[in-house]
Amino acid sequence: MTARARLLAAAILLAVALSGCGLVPGTAGGPPESAYTQAEAYAPMEAAAAEAAAALPDFPGFERRLWSESPCSHNGVDDESYTAIEIEYRFDLEDSESALVREDYVDALRDHWTGLGYRIGRDEATELEDRTDYSLVAEREDGIDLWYWVAGYVVLRVQSGCVPVSDPSEVEYVPPIGDIEPGGEHDLVSTYFPDGIPTEQ
Secondary structure, three states: OOOOHHHHHHHHHHHHHOOOOOOOOOOOOOOOOOOOOOHHHHHHHHHHHHHHHHHHOOOOOOOEEEEEEEEEEEEEEEEEEEEEEEEEOOOOOHHHHHHHHHHHHHHHHHHHHHOOOOOEEEEEEEEEEEEEEEEEEEEEEOOEEEEEEEEEEEEEEEHHHHEEEEOHHHHHOOOOOHHHHOOOOOOOOOOHHOOOOOOOO
């Protein structure tokens, strides 16, 4: 292989790694197969968050929930037929500063997710001048990842990876966990329900 060919191959591999979605064998840069469509993913993602919260001793509840999305790109080009969903649950600042949430919960979730057979894809501690931050990521076989991120605030994120986009009308409301009021000011999902959050569900 010539030097030019080696550089080209390395560039392609880097683009794939940074895209968040890999190549499907036999396709020209398509997204990987997904266990869910966008509309199908919210319920198992919320169930994963609920399962994680249930494993936390003396759980104080979350401050807010947020649904959001980010583009899926392949070879540097956004693919509008796919999206990456993220559900974020955030502790309030007081709880985020507690040793229970910052330290004990990292250990509890590591043990819990390992016990469920999830792969720990990241387990890092960052020493700062006045605190230690953590990043713990568990990967499930269905493509859903769970990320416990400890910084100024502490958040639990659930990520879908790249999933096929659904018609907005197919996205169903899933009530939040952790003492957040469904449809309340801290239930940040109104973008998905322009006619009002259907809390009666």
